[in-house]
Amino acid sequence: MRKITLIAGFVVLCIDAFSQNLAFYGFLPALNQTGRISKKVNYNIFMSTTIDAFDEKIKNVEYPATDLQFYVQPGIIYVHSPRWNFAGSYTYQRNNPFNGNFVNEHRLWQQVVFSIPLPTGKITQRVRVEERFIENRVTENYPYSTRLRYQLGFNRPLQGRTIEKNEFYFNTYNECYFSVTGARNALYSENWTYAALGYDLGKLGRLESGALMQVAVRNKKQDLRFLNLVQVSWITNMNFRKPKQVQTLK
Numbered sequence: 001m002r003k004i005t006l007i008a009g010f011v012v013l014c015i016d017a018f019s020q021n022l023a024f025y026g027f028l029p030a031l032n033q034t035g036r037i038s039k040k041v042n043y044n045i046f047m048s049t050t051i052d053a054f055d056e057k058i059k060n061v062e063y064p065a066t067d068l069q070f071y072v073q074p075g076i077i078y079v080h081s082p083r084w085n086f087a088g089s090y091t092y093q094r095n096n097p098f099n100g101n102f103v104n105e106h107r108l109w110q111q112v113v114f115s116i117p118l119p120t121g122k123i124t125q126r127v128r129v130e131e132r133f134i135e136n137r138v139t140e141n142y143p144y145s146t147r148l149r150y151q152l153g154f155n156r157p158l159q160g161r162t163i164e165k166n167e168f169y170f171n172t173y174n175e176c177y178f179s180v181t182g183a184r185n186a187l188y189s190e191n192w193t194y195a196a197l198g199y200d201l202g203k204l205g206r207l208e209s210g211a212l213m214q215v216a217v218r219n220k221k222q223d224l225r226f227l228n229l230v231q232v233s234w235i236t237n238m239n240f241r242k243p244k245q246v247q248t249l250k
Contacts, residue, residue: 020223024063026053028212028231034077036239042077044087049097050229068227070097085113091130104135106142121156124173132182145182147189151175165202171210172196186217196231205236 030048037043050069057063075089088110095103111128128149133142153173157163177190196210214227 020221021226022058022063022218022224023226023228024052024054024056025228026051026065026068026230028229030231030233032233032235034237037076040079042079044073044075044077046073046075047071050227052227066096067098068095070094082117083115087111087113101137103137106133107131118156119161121154121170124151124153124155126151126153126175134183143182145184146180148178148180149175150178163198163200163206165200167200169198169200169206170196171198171208185219186222188217190214190216194231196233198235205234205238208233208235 028048028050030046032044032046034042034044048069048071049067050071052063052066052068055063055065071091071093073089073091075087077085077087079085088108091105091107091109093105093107095105108131109128111126113124113126116123116125126149128151130147130149132145132147134145135142151173152175153171155169155171157167157169159167163169172195173192174194175192176188177192178187179185179189180187192212192214194210194212196208198206198208200206209230209232212227212229212231214225214229216225216227217223218225
């Protein structure tokens with residue numbers, strides 16, 4: 001009887017702990033533009049906003065629908081080879097961007113991407129190091145912290161061996177976030193999982209839509225926040241730099 005009581009108590013504690021978790025649902029529209037600077041150097045601009053689309057009431061606390069985050073990320077990419085590229089630059093992130101409780105973050109980052117071609121697609125591995133300056137609204141300072149991210153992705157065409165115009169493809173990844181230094185709720189602080197279907201529009205780029213689940217440790221008690229999002233991305237590769245004309249002798 002005592003064992004049963006202990007087990008029942010443990011189950012109650014687990015349920016209570018789980019009940020501290022929060023789950024929200026919404027959308028994440030994104031624009032991802034890449035262009036060429038030189039033969040080996042590209043630029044990339046990624047912009048997105050994260051929208052909590054529904055009002056919710058959890059344990060008598062009101063969570064109104066709102067825009068949770070605005071994100072702008074320009075970057076410079078050095079293409080070493082078809083398998084290796086290196087990138088880095090700056091990110092501006094604004095949490096709760098359209099109300100008085102906003103928090104600004106300025107972020108520097110460096111990354112390396114390694115691609116493995118397969119007969120049926122491509123595996124990518126990405127390691128990114130971030131130096132973060134997150135606004136403290138009380139002290140009006142920007143304390144320094146660092147984070148390490150590892151992403152494992154897979155991309156494959158659904159028609160033929162390469163992605164061509166007017167064809168569909170599949171894209172998925174899982175990314176682990178490790179808060180290394182500075183203020184943090186946990187070392188393993190976030191995990192993002194994404195799976196999407198894309199369509200090649202030719203010169204207009206690619207349109208991609210899928211499910212993105214963001215899991216974050218939201219406090220020292222290790223309670224979690226789940227963001228269940230429908231992400232819609234327009235991925236373009238427009239080169240505004242015109243190729244040099246080659247002059248020939250007559």
